[in-house]
Amino acid sequence: MILLIGIDGYSWAWADALRERGFDTAPLLSPKPVSWLAWNTIGTGVEAQTWGITENPNSYVTFGRKGGRRPPYLWERMQAIGGRLVIANWPFVIQAGPTRGVLVCGYPAGREHFVYPASEQVWWNYHELDFSNEHELARAGPEVRKRLLAIEPAEHVGACARRRKWLMQRFVAGVERHNPTLAFLGIMDLDRLSHYAYSAMQDEEQRAAIIAGICDVIDEITGVFKPEATIIFSDHGLDCSVPPQADGRGEGHGTNLPASQRGVLALKQEGYSLPSEAAALIDVAPMVLRRFGIDHNLSGIDRSVSAEEKNHD
Numbered sequence: 001m002i003l004l005i006g007i008d009g010y011s012w013a014w015a016d017a018l019r020e021r022g023f024d025t026a027p028l029l030s031p032k033p034v035s036w037l038a039w040n041t042i043g044t045g046v047e048a049q050t051w052g053i054t055e056n057p058n059s060y061v062t063f064g065r066k067g068g069r070r071p072p073y074l075w076e077r078m079q080a081i082g083g084r085l086v087i088a089n090w091p092f093v094i095q096a097g098p099t100r101g102v103l104v105c106g107y108p109a110g111r112e113h114f115v116y117p118a119s120e121q122v123w124w125n126y127h128e129l130d131f132s133n134e135h136e137l138a139r140a141g142p143e144v145r146k147r148l149l150a151i152e153p154a155e156h157v158g159a160c161a162r163r164r165k166w167l168m169q170r171f172v173a174g175v176e177r178h179n180p181t182l183a184f185l186g187i188m189d190l191d192r193l194s195h196y197a198y199s200a201m202q203d204e205e206q207r208a209a210i211i212a213g214i215c216d217v218i219d220e221i222t223g224v225f226k227p228e229a230t231i232i233f234s235d236h237g238l239d240c241s242v243p244p245q246a247d248g249r250g251e252g253h254g255t256n257l258p259a260s261q262r263g264v265l266a267l268k269q270e271g272y273s274l275p276s277e278a279a280a281l282i283d284v285a286p287m288v289l290r291r292f293g294i295d296h297n298l299s300g301i302d303r304s305v306s307a308e309e310k311n312h313d
């Protein structure tokens with residue numbers, strides 16, 4: 001089994017914790033550190049800006065409705081070679097569909113479209129998935145968002161830790177059930193906490209404890225399954241020097257600041273190491289697919305088209 005762990009907002013600055021665990025690491029550059037762009041770029045290996053997703057969150061929401069077509073996600077390409085999959089909590093999935101195994105869409109999937117096949121739904125509690133519950137609340141209006149910000153940071157940190165444990169247990173059970181060739185687990189906590197528990201993320205000691213909690217999950221999963229290769233990646237880094245905006249929008253992300261543009265790529269596989277230079281988000285899918293003998297070249301798709309070209313539709 002190849003194990004993928006996606007950690008939303010894991011900064012290059014915190015790569016030490018992964019190196020201590022025997023991972024080879026490289027900075028993963030995210031020039032537009034916007035989660036829905038970055039996750040879709042990672043998932044397809046094609047810059048999301050080139051196929052119609054922009055920094056405007058509406059572009060993500062309306063893409064499918066406008067009939068936009070996206071390149072295949074890496075798990076869809078795996079199906080062509082008969083791969084078995086457990087994809088758990090991949091956020092911002094566009095046009096989700098059946099998967100050989102199970103696909104659990106993370107934030108902000110709607111309640112009716114978050115697990116494929118539907119028969120798997122009993123295993124995954126919508127309200128326990130990171131962000132999903134909050135997304136429903138946020139849609140209820142800005143007042144609710146303010147209420148989220150009014151909750152004590154420690155309470156958010158505790159809730160994240162509890163959900164993380166729940167998610168890990170579900171993931172482990174899912175892998176045991178499906179015996180996949182490729183498994184993915186998404187952990188959204190750092191990004192979430194930077195929005196809603198900024199002071200905890202800013203405090204070096206508390207942040208280290210949160211990161212250690214996430215690394216415990218990595219230790220536990222790799223300890224249980226002993227994957228042939230483990231690949232960890234983040235969609236962007238986080239700049240914790242920027243406090244949330246006074247308008248209550250909950251920004252603690254430091255979007256477009258240098259630390260936010262450097263996520264992490266980490267690999268643990270006997271006999272393999274990463275190139276020493278920084279990697280790009282589009283490099284992740286080919287790196288995974290290569291391990292299954294799949295050439296990432298997607299005919300007809302220029303992976304490097306400039307962002308502006310296809311944005312106006």
Ligand SMILES: [Zn+2]
Nearest residue numbers: 008009035191
């Ligand atoms: Zn993110």
